[in-house]
Amino acid sequence: MTTTRTADLELPEEIELQLEVANVGSRTLAILADLGICGTLLLSVYLLTTLFAQAAGDSEVTRIGSHLLTIVLLVLIFAAQWVYFGVFEWLWNGQTPGKRLLHLRVIKVDGTPVSWIDVMLRNLSRPIDAFGPMGLIGLLMIFVTPRAQRLGDLMGRTLVIHETPIDWSIFDEAGAEPASLVTAPSIRLTSAQWELLHRFLNRRPELPRDVRTRLASSVYASLKPLALGTDLELSKLEPEEWLVEFARRT
């Protein structure tokens, strides 16, 4: 199990929210995706500009066109550096295309949505956070601070959370399956154990063989004690078949 850091927020409804703070890996990937988008756009406009510049000189129209393209390119270079992140995070409620791809979102530390000043502050400090090899300053800050805030996050009072996508199909499957055909006494699982079991059984067909057996034995090991006193206790089935049988008795 990897340790995930959580941020606790208290809502006016007196509910304590626990959100998962995004880790360094996904934040880096999100930045790479955003840089990729900016880079592709800049490169294509740059190529277009050079093509135009070569054709220019023939007529007034192509020359003006070439100048316009140069201006567009200059503005885009500026925007990629200073505007892109801020404007997306402002208009998309804390997300850039890269963050959306990786299910990340910027929120204020008290859980409320970010305002334009917050996102501006957290993005103006990017050059400082990116200082050193591979953005060393920002990386260190993310590791050191309890809620993984880089300097810009501290300045803007923001944090980046990860929104876990949920596999809903396990609930449909469980409902569709007929209740146990065996008349053995049913086994009580906690809801976390129930999810563990059904997420494994549901993912089973997509897994490569070695991962499948490894996961099966690890799930088997953690659920085995629950089968004490039932007919499964001394069963000689392979872990995977054992789990299928086990699921029928719950």
Place this chain on the structure above:
Amino acid sequence: MTLGTFVRKNRPRWQQLEGMLDLMEGRAPRSRERGFLQELSAAYRATTGDLAFAQTHFRGTTVLLFLHQLVARAHNQIYRARAVTLVEVGNFFRKEIPQAARYHLMAVNWAALIFLTGLMLGLSVVQFDERAASMILPTPVLDSIYSGHMWTGPLFSVVPAPVASTYLFTNNISVALLAFAGGLSFGLISFWILFFNGVMLGVVFKLCANYGLLGPLLAFVATHGLLEISAIIVSGGAGFVVANALLRPGDYSRRDALAIQAHSAVRLAVAAIPALIISGCLEGFVSPSTLPTGIKIGIGLAMGGSFWLYLLGGGKKAAAKAGP
């Protein structure tokens, strides 16, 4: 209730809430009807109930995680910041920026002092030994000055004014924003930007004076120089506010002081942006032109002067009106 039945029973409501949130995240709720908002609030409250139930009965499940996130998302929309209105943008520029400028005047003064120190140093270094200029200025500029010509002439005859202006103002805004963000380096980067720009200007002035180019240089710099330098100084001053919060947080924790001061000082960095767009356009269109130097100095003084008048005097009437 088992987890399965809990999900099957309540998931339609969560999906309904998700659908409404998808709608709202695109647009401000103003455009929605009253019924929609009531429905949203009902779905939100019911879901917070589900969350409380799940917190008691389904600890450690992904469903609980999902409910945490869904409630956070809905909470975000229900308590969202009001959409930015034109009135607020107007107030921001008319009142908040000048008020912040007066509030942080001390830091701006320090920034100006550092720039002027650099300027003096640049002047005296060249006075002392002309060869020092070769360490600071690029070779083409040096060669051009030594041969008694301004380096700006050929440059601006090749590049059309709109392109040059765009290049100049995007570049200058980057410098100004960096001077603000540089406050996070305990002010070192802000200091360096202000100081180095001062030294450069000093060196250029003294060197041009030595080669009889003071007239042409003044004719070039007069229009945009004052406004451009003022904007960089103001932004660097904002950087010093941030640095000061880090170094001397006072009654607050360092973390709180940083956030509070940065939220207030960023207004100065924002003020620099339009000023630098204007100064960039002046530098691209007017500075290389053959207008009489007197008119250029007039424009320059008017521009720089009104920038400072705006920062030091703006929003006072409004503040007095709002007072008791």
